[in-house]
Amino acid sequence: MQAALHKEGELIVQNKFTIGQMARLHDIPVKTLRYYDEIGLFEPYEVDPQTGYRYYTLEQFKKLDIIVYLKLMGVPLKEIKRKMEHSSLDEFIETLAEYQKVTKEKIRHLQRVNVQLTTRMKELEQTRHINQIGAPFIKHLPSREVVQVKAEVGTLDGTESVLRDLKKKISHITPIMIGKVGFMLSVENAKKQQFTDYDGIFLLVESDVSFKHELVTLIPEGDYASIYMREKRDTTGVYYDALLNFIKAEGYKAEGPFLIRRIVDSFISHHEEERLTEIQIRITS
Secondary structure, X not given: OOEEEOOOOOEEEOOEEEHHHHHHHHOOOHHHHHHHHHOOOOXXXXXXXXXXXXXXXXXXXXXXXXXXXXXXXXXXXXXXXXXXXXXXXXXXXXXXXXXXXXXXXXXHHHHXXXXXXXXXXHHHHHHHHOOOEOOOEEEEEOOEEEEEEEEEXXXXXXXXXXXXXXXXXXXXXXXXXXXXXXXXXXXXXHHOOOOOOEEEEEEEXXXXXXXXXXXXXXXXXXXXXXXXXXXXXXXXXXXXXXXXXXXXXXXXXXXXXXXXXXXXXXXXXXXXXXXXXXXXXXXXX
């Protein structure tokens, strides 16, 4: 039997490869190859009875390549083993077609996430150029789909509890929640200076997402009085008063509740001067 000394000092058989060599050549951990051997998925061509060393041949490279490829496609190891043991051309094509569908769905999901990230980044970038802090204005907004939970939320723990529960229900639809969470506050509570006694929480649904859920509702199209504020809790009342006084002076009526969305909160920035909240309320003549 011919033998050769490997450059790292390993004694190897000609045209055969040790488990270490296989691992390096295929960029697979040695423990993975051992596991494949244990479950009968990819066994060595030969095991030295004296040393216990595993040896593989060139002919096995293709099989390992197929295993790695199918695993990359998301095929479970048990399914790969079954396909390798009892496979035909039709079955193999069927397997590839099945996981092609899975891949396409993953691509669609990533594309949707990419759109959401782009939208969010654009909005955050625009906050740098907002200079009308504390100055009420009117803007016309299209209808907006939201996932809404009506609940009295007056504490941070209560808010987080509702948000975690909401995230479990709709995370498969809108995984990126940063900057899309808003709060509803009644006009009555605002007038009482109870600015954290929210009547509910809503989550904006991306315009490119379409799904049905019992919690989904519509914020109607219409004119909204709006005001931007920086996060200073001791001056919060000033902004609500300014908005209500502006609505009255312009001859409109406020159709509550207030919709409050922290566009830049303490999670995004530790700098108070960068934090930004928008307060909106629908108005009618």
